[in-house]
Amino acid sequence: MSRAQCACGAIKLNFSEPPQLTALCHCFACQRRTGSPFSANAFYDNAAVSIEGETKVFVRTADGGRKVSMHFCPTCGSTxxxxxxxxxxxxxxxVGSFADPTFPAPTISVFERSKHDWVRLEEGIGHDSLP
Structure with missing residues (x-):
């Protein structure tokens, strides 16, 4: 079973199955969330995740108009x-929350319209169809 956690260890996530999807995201919200030109993300079925610890929540509106609830540690601030x-x-x-260099590579790259020009991706990774 794999485990992810915040920087201080107050929030821990345990997973009973592998991710359904791994993706790179170049949207501006992910750039701001991570402080990096893109984010590496893993997506799990809700039933496969158990969460330990209390989080604070920041709700933002995504580009498509729907809400995204970001759960972060009230102690160290890690999302x-x-x-x-x-x-x-x-x-x-x-993906960085796992601190595991053997974590499965992303299979798709999304929101490439806001990708930094100098970012190069591995051949074979899928690309979104957004302009």
Missing amino acids: VFWKAEASPNWLGVG
């Missing part, structure tokens, strides 16, 4: 997971 109205059966987790 560990989120839930999106657009995908109510999935829970998203930042």
Whole structure:
């Protein structure tokens, strides 16, 4: 079973199955959330995740108009997971929260319209069809 956590360890997530999807996201919200030019994300069925610890929640409106609830640690500030109205059966987790260099590689790259020009992706990764 894999485990993700915030920087201070106050929030821990345990998973009973592998992710349904792994993706890179280049949207501006993910850039701001991570402080990086893109985010690496894993998406799990809600039933496969158990959460330990209390989170604070920041709700933002996604580009498509639906709400995304970002769950972060009130102690260290790490955003560990989120839930999106657009995908109510999935829970998203930042791949960095696993601190596992063997974590499965992303299979798709999305919101590439806001991708930094100098970012290069592995061949074979899927690309979104957004302009």
